[in-house]
Amino acid sequence: MKIDVEYHELITNKDIDRRFPAAVAATAEGRGLYQCVACGKCSAGCPISDALEVLPHQIIRKAILGLKTQVLSCPTIWVCATCFRCNDRCPEQVNPASIMFVLKNMATDEGIVPEGIQTLVRSLYANGWASTIINYEREELNLPEVPEANDTIRTILDRAGLKKKSLLEEDKG
Ligand code: SF4
Ligand code: SF4
Structure with missing residues (x-):
């Protein structure tokens, strides 16, 4: 099965870790993960969006899809300036900025640290x-x-x- 995600990147089953989104959502900071409606308001207000190859709403979408390796190796989670603007703008209380902390901790546990x-x-x-x-x-x-x-x-x-x-x-x- 192939899925054509929003920015036309093809992913396959082997890219997907189905336990990953559940693990993120099981944390206190990540419990809003599945509430994302992909509105893009987080990315639209992110002050460093020009410096990000993968935007906050795309990180959240990839996490929901289970793209663990892509997410944990993505520079965005480390470049995030932790301004919390995306948390404030999100209409669904997903709290992307807080989820960045979860992802950094997971990346560190996996030994994926820049x-x-x-x-x-x-x-x-x-x-x-x-x-x-x-x-x-x-x-x-x-x-x-x-x-x-x-x-x-x-x-x-x-x-x-x-x-x-x-x-x-x-x-x-
Ligand atoms: S917390 Fe990070 S991702 Fe969210 S708006 Fe600020 S810099 Fe962007
Ligand atoms: S603002 Fe919230 S609901 Fe909208 S895309 Fe970002 S995380 Fe998802």
Whole structure:
């Protein structure tokens, strides 16, 4: 069976994971998933839509269709600016912005995390700052290095299971 979805992309049964939409909808943030009526208001109001190859309403549609791999590997879920405008505009309380968090967590569990995000996480763990260039810039201005993170932040990140999720490994092979 082939389905011609709204932007003329052909998908087949092998692309579909039927458990995926149910897993998203089973979360507190994702419980409105199936209520989407594909009105597009979320995408129409998204301030970064020009930068997105796949728009918020398309992410929601793909999730409903069970296109797990496409959704979890889509840059949109990481590029989302978390402004919550789509939540406010949605007439059906689908809460796309909140669903982005669910999808990011799922992608992390699957080990699908963009290298740039991994670099930020490693910096946060090592230095307490989600930036890799801050000391470089401070050195140029003859300012002392920023202090290292205390153990509290590492404890929080450890409890979040980042090591288990391989987010702190330099080379994942
Ligand atoms: S929360 Fe993300 S997807 Fe929603 S409008 Fe803002 S940037 Fe766009
Ligand atoms: S605004 Fe809500 S109902 Fe409309 S397409 Fe976006 S998520 Fe679906």
